[in-house]
Structures are given as C-alpha cells and as structure tokens.
Amino acid sequence: MMTRPRRLFEFPWRSRATIDGDVEAELQFHLDARAADLVAAGVPADQALRQARAEFGDLDFTRRYCRDLDTRTERGNRMTDRLGAWRLDLRFAWRTFRRHPAFALVTIVTLALAIGANTAIFSVARTVLFKPLPYGEPAALVALFSTPLESPGNRWDFSAPDLADYRSRQRSLTAIGAYSYRQLTTWRPGTGDPQIVNAMPVTANLFEVLRVGAWRGRTFAAGDDAPSAAPTVVVSYAFWQRALGSDPATIGSTMTLSELPYRVIGIMPRGFTVRGQEDMWIPLDMSGDLANPGVTRKQHVFAALARLKPGVSIEAARSDLMAIARRLQGEYPESNARFLATAEFLSERASAGLERPLLLLLAASVAVLLIACANLANLTLARTMGRRTEIAVRAALGAGRSRLARQLLTESLLLALIGGAVGVAVAAAATRAILALNPNALPPMFEVGIDGGVLGFGLLLSLGTGVLFGLLPALDAGRADLHATLKSEGRSGTGSRSSERARRGLVVAQVGLAVVLLVGAGLLIRSFRDLTQVRLGFEPDHLLTAQLRLDGARYDSAGAVNRFYDEVLSTVGAAPGVVAVGATMHLPMQGGENSSIYVEGAALGAEGPRDIGYTMVRGDYFKAMRIPLVEGRTFDATDSPEAGGGTALLNQAAVRVFFPKGDAVGHRVRIGPNPAAPWTTIIGVVADIRERALDTPAQPLYYDNGRRQTWWGSFSLVVRTGAEPMALLPVVRTAVKRADPVLAVRGFETLEHVIGSSLAARRFALGIAAAFAGLAMVLAAVGIYGVLAYSVSARSREFGVRIALGASTRTVLRLVLRQGLSWSLAGLALGIAGAMAGSRLLAGMLYGVTSFDLPTYLAVAAGLLIVTISASVIPALRAARADPLDSIRTE
C-alpha cells in the first residue's frame, strides 16, 4: 500500500541563505587549512592568512560564481524531485483506478458527457458569436436595410430605384454592393440533363466591398454589370469541384445559363459564400429595372452590403442613411413615406437571433458541468471516506498533509483529463452529427469545427473541473483525525460533520440546477408542441412540391408561361394517383411579397394605401392544399385574360381588414401604385393559412391567378396524392420534360419537410436543451443515490441497533426516504426560484406558453419527486434489511 521510499536519505531542499552560508564555510575552510599548513611550514601567523588569500586567486568572484551555480543546481534538483513525486502520484492513481474501475468509469463517463456538451456548445458559440466573418477586414462591413415606420425592428431590402439613390447620395460608405435573392437559373451542361443552379446576381463591386479576391481568375470588374457588357460568371469552389469536375480549363470557358452564353472569369476560394447557397455569381444589371416603369419603389428585392469609410462610425452612417431616407419620403411619398433606413454590422446581423439561444445553451451546459462537478465531488468525498484507513496509515508513515492532498488531487486531475479527452472526442462527433441533422440551423458562412482554440478550451475545462471536484475531498482528507481513524479502523461514523454538510449542500445544489434546466426544457418542449400543432389552415401531408424556373427570351410573354404551366398541370393532374395539382409563387414558410392595395370606392386613410400580402397561384392550388373556400368561387377557365377583366381571391384576414362589412365578393380592388393598372374583381374568399411563419397568425393576402404577369416565371408545384408523395417524382419530371425538354426541376420535397425545415433552428435548440435537462436529471438522481447509499452503509450499525430495539422495517425505510426527499425538496425550492428568475430569458423563444407556465413547473416537480423516490428506494431497502446481529458484531 505504501509507496516505495524514493531514496534512502532525502536531503531537504537548500534555501538561498543556506547556499550562501555553505559556500562561505567551504571557502573559509580552504583558506584556514592553507594558512595552517603555511604556519606549519614556518610562515608567521599574521602573514599566513594573507598569503593563503593571495594564492587563492579571485575570492569574491569565486564566491559569487559558486553561489549562482548552486542556486541553479538546487532549482534543477527541486524540479526533478517534483516531477519524480508527481510521476509517483500518477502511477499510484493509476493503480487505484485499476482496483476500483467502477468509480473511475463513472467519473470519466460523467465528465466526458459534461465536458463534451460544453466543448460542443463552445465551438459553435465561438464561431458564431466571436469569430470574425470570413471576409477582408470584416469589422467595417455593414448590411443596409429599409425599416418600415410602424415596425422599426423589421429589416426590409431595397427597391432598385431607392438603392440607386442611396448609392449616389451617401457620403459615409466606401461603396454599396447589392445582390438579389432571385437566384434560380437553368444551367445546360455540355452533356446531360439541364439543372437548376443558384446563380446569385451581384453588383460588380460586391466582391470589392467584401474584400475577397478570386482563388483563380478574377472577380467582376467595374463595368461587368453594365447592360452592354458580355455576360460573365464567377463560380464557387464547391461548384467547380462538384459540377465541373475541377476542370483546370474552366476559366475562359463558356456556360449556358438560361439559354445565354456566360464566360467563366473566376473561381472563388473554398468556403466563400454571401448567403450560403450560391453555386455562382453573375453580374446584377440594375439599369433594366431602373428603366422599367413597372419596377417600383415598393418592390424591396435587393439586399445591400457596404463598408464604412475609415474613421466613420456606424452611428454616422446611420444618420447619413436616415437623412437620405427622409428626403426620399418627401420626394416619393406614395412609396417611401412609411420607410426609413438603417445600417447594422454584418457580424451582428449574421449571428442575429442566435446570440440568445446560444448564450442560453452555453449557460445550460455550464449548469450541467456544475452538476457533474457536484456529483463527482460527492462521489470522491464518499470514496475518500472509504479510504480513510489507507490515508491515515500513509499519514502515520510520514506523508504530510499537503502530500496526501496532492495525491488525491492528482487522482482527480488524471480522471478529469481522461474524461476531458473523451469529452472533446464526443464533442467533435456530436457537433458534426447535430449540424448534419440540422443543416439550416446555423448561418452558412460559419464553419464550425474543432480547432486549437476548442481543444485548449476542453483542456482548461478539464483541469478546472478536476480541481473543482477534487479540491474539497482533498482538503477534507488533510483534516482527517488520524488518531481516531486508526483506533476505529475506519469503521464507525459517517465522516466529519463538515464533510457531511458539504455533501448535503452539493446534492441540494445539483437538484436545484437540474430543476432550472428541466423547467427551461419543459417550456421549450411545450412551445414546440404548440407550434407543431398550430392550425395551419392547409393539410401538409401527402403533398409533393417541386420548383420550376422559367426565364430567358423563350418565356418573355404571359402566353408562353401560361402554355407551359397549363400543359404541366394538366399532364400531372391526369396521372394516376394524383388527387389535385396546383402551383404557387411562394410555398408556405418560404417568405412572400407585399404590395399596396386600393379598394374601389373606399377613401384612402391619412397614411395612404395599405399593404397586403401578394401571391400568385395556378391550377387547383386550393384543392391541392385543402384550403377551404369560404365564399364565392376559385379561379377557373373564365378567368383568363382573353375572357376580359382580372379576377382575384382574398383570404379572410384581408376581408376583415379591407371589407369590415364582409362584402368583399363582387367588389373591385387595384394592386400596386400604378393608377393606370386595371381593377380586379374579387370572386371569392378562402380560409386563412399560416403563410409566412408558423408563429405568426395569418396576414391579409391577395391571390392572383398570374395569367397576365410576365415578370414572374418561377412557381412551386404542389401535387396532392393519396399515397407516398415522393413516388410521384418521375411523373412530374416527365411532365416537365414533355412541356420543355431543356428545363430543369429542382427541390423535390414533401410539404411536410418544407414546414419542418422552418423549425430547424428551434428544433436544434430544443433538442440540445432537452438533452441537457435529461443529463442533469440523471446526474442529480445519481447524486442523490450515491450520497444516500453511502450514508446508509456508514450508518448500517445504527440501523441494526434500531431494528434490534424494535424499530419496524417501515420506520427505517421512511427514515431514509425522508432524508432523500428533504434534500430534493430543498433543491426543488431553490430550483424553482432560480427557474422563475431565469426563465424570463426564454420569453422570446416561447410560443403559446408564458415563462411561468404552471403545468410545466408541476410536471418538473412531480418528475423530480418520482426520480428522488426511485433513487432513494434501493439504499432505503438496504437499510431496512440491515441484520441487527451482523451490524453489531462488526464493531
């Protein structure tokens, strides 16, 4: 049991003063001895010492030299000694683990989970919140937005004319770059089927604003986005690899996009992206939009990025933009009266909405870590009590208090480091798995991974944890009463009062923390359930969706677009298994457009025309989606432009807002600011659906049948079937190919999946929060069990005596259960108080429940009590079964 003595004689380490004295004594001895010899040889005594000094040489220098050298030698020896002792501690710790593998295993697994969780969250949080964006000098990059007066928190994009005005009038930015969201384009490769690709139209200066150069070739130069310029394209690294086969001859070659030849001028560096999905970038020519009277200042479709001029603060840029916005309000009251403008740092924008969830997750993971620490401290304390005899023997043999404490701390640190190493591996795997399962949960420009910083964090965390859960037991062991322990051979008592109190405190604290996490997770789960059970207004099951994109010269007339969709819809509709088929401009949860609406005969309010959601639908859209018709009729063959005036449908929300008397059908409305535009007649009213987002109620919505529009060719098909929706995929493909052989279809998805994706970020946070809460609960249960079990085994003699004196099994059982319950009730009270204070932070993430949701709190309390009782039952039964004879005999 004792360690082998390291050396026969261990010299105490010499202090600086001792070294000085030693050197002095040694040199003096030499001089004295020489002087004595000289005297013996006949030199007079008064000269002898002087001569000895003279023969010696430079005494002062030698003295200094020896002192310095000895000090260094001493330091080196000390280090070697320490390392040696530490190696010994480690070897001893290792042997201890081998003897008690269960303890070591529990500790390592607990730590791996807790440290893994923390490291994973940290790696995500660090990337999203603290890492600079992967652009040149990202600190000066800003995103610009229009902000509606009535909800200044909303962020809108710019219309082409507005953007042109901001670009020419602003004084605070080096340049404004812009891009468009309308990105889907058909690419016809040299061989094989046409594909839909993401070609993002960007102004020629966007790459310059972002300060990112091409990896090969060049990015756009000024003038590449002029109307007269030959079409050029810059492709992404990923696209070049995947679709172009890493062809070195790509630059200078020609790609056919929307039936037009584009020359490839550059390949961007790996990982570069503006919004996450682009395959390539093409020049954004805004002159066409600016010259087109149909394009108005109401169409907010261009996103703007800019760079602050050196020395210009973001506040100055904001007031600059605001001043321009005010002037535009005066110049174009009809379209701009309701809008101001603002700038936000791109870095903040990119992580907007993620900050709070991430910080909350970080807090939750720290709570889990604390619980784990409390648990392990308890476990280690209990185990140290069990090793009291061993420790006392070692103390009796001369191990100092600090030496014993160091040994115990070494064991904790070793376990913590092993646990940490496993934890980091867990974190690496977990992060990858979570992100793979939730591809939409994080902004795309962030690449999350395990790097040096994350590894350092894991290491630091492990060391901190080791100290945290090892220190208390180590100090406690130092205090142990050697005499009493050896006398009783470590049998009686439950340990020192202070350590008993510490253990109870730790259990209460960890139960409290677990309660906080459980309440948080419970609130999120209830919100999520409410969201998924929200009345959508349509039936998303058994629906296949697919995106089609028509553009280019072949589809520049309404007739051509109509012919294409009519053919596709009728072919698909006639196919076996298809119940109904339609098409829409926007699938639910995928955004939308707004326009202003004028009601015939109604007076305009003071604030001008009101806005209404605008969408176009084709075919049997309402039937396919199962959106009930409330009044009137839906579109039919009589609603073609050839048959006369336009017709439209409204949803119930629109009727409530614009026709308070409920008499919408038969009335006429006009959409858009153009006073020459024809009036459309409302022919029917359909039920409300959740269109923009699951957590926002239906907004007023205008349905057009799209037969007179030429500016929008991209529709999503919705096909209802009685069977598995994906089985219809070949049907849709064939139908499209028949109508247009060179057209591509993409984004085959079930509508359920489309809606599910809109919840990705929420599901991501929820999954993690639930996992943490579960982990916390399990750890707390293990904690209660561990402490109770230990206390029961330590008190087994007491229970034996009680039973011998006539206590019934029930009494003993109740005794132990009451102890467990009293701890968890104290923890529960503490936790509920903490949860009440903390759950306010969740307020923005909840839907349908308040942060003081009574059922959640009750469920957590009930769950905790059940867990406590089950964790206490085994120790209680063991206590009740204590054999009175046995337990008395052991003394």
Next chain:
Amino acid sequence: MTRIPSELLQGTVDILILRALAWEPMHGYAISRWLDARSDGALGVDGAALYQALHRLEQRKLVSASWGLSENNRRARYYRPTAAGRLRLRTESVVWHRYADAVAKVLSPA
C-alpha cells in the same frame, strides 16, 4: 620543476579533479594538495579555479557533495564522483593520453 601556466591548465582541471577523487572522497583543500603532490608542484591549480570547477562538476552531476568532518574535526565539504563522473574520467583519460602523446611527438626534436 616550475609551475605550468594556468591558461594551459584550463581545459584539464575537470579531469584532474575527477582523477583526484577516484580513490576516496576529498574536500577541496585535500584535492589541491593531492594535485600538488602528484605533479611535484607542476600542476598547481589555484583555489578560485578549483572551487569553480568543483561546483560546475556538481551541477553537471559528475560529482556529488556532502558535509563531513575533516582530519582536524572541522566541518568540510566532501566530494565524491558519481557513476557518470567515473565514466567521464575513463573516457577523457584515454583522449588525454593520446593528445599528450601526439603533442609530445610533434614537439620532440626531429
């Protein structure tokens, strides 16, 4: 015999000390007397060089030191070679013999 100038001695003090300690532990003064006697006074190493060398050897773990009592019952610091020190003595002695022979051969009148 006259003394050899100390510059010539510089590289050799270490090995001379190790040689002196080969038989028994000695304190510094005893080493200096021993060297004096063995070389008939030619290799007089002065005290400064001797003690600097001793402490250097101690740092390199070629000798170890401990306090003991001298012949006249005074506290003196005794040095003994370590295993590494003995090994060093053996290897360096060979080198020195070859070196001394070579120098002697070159310098001898042709």
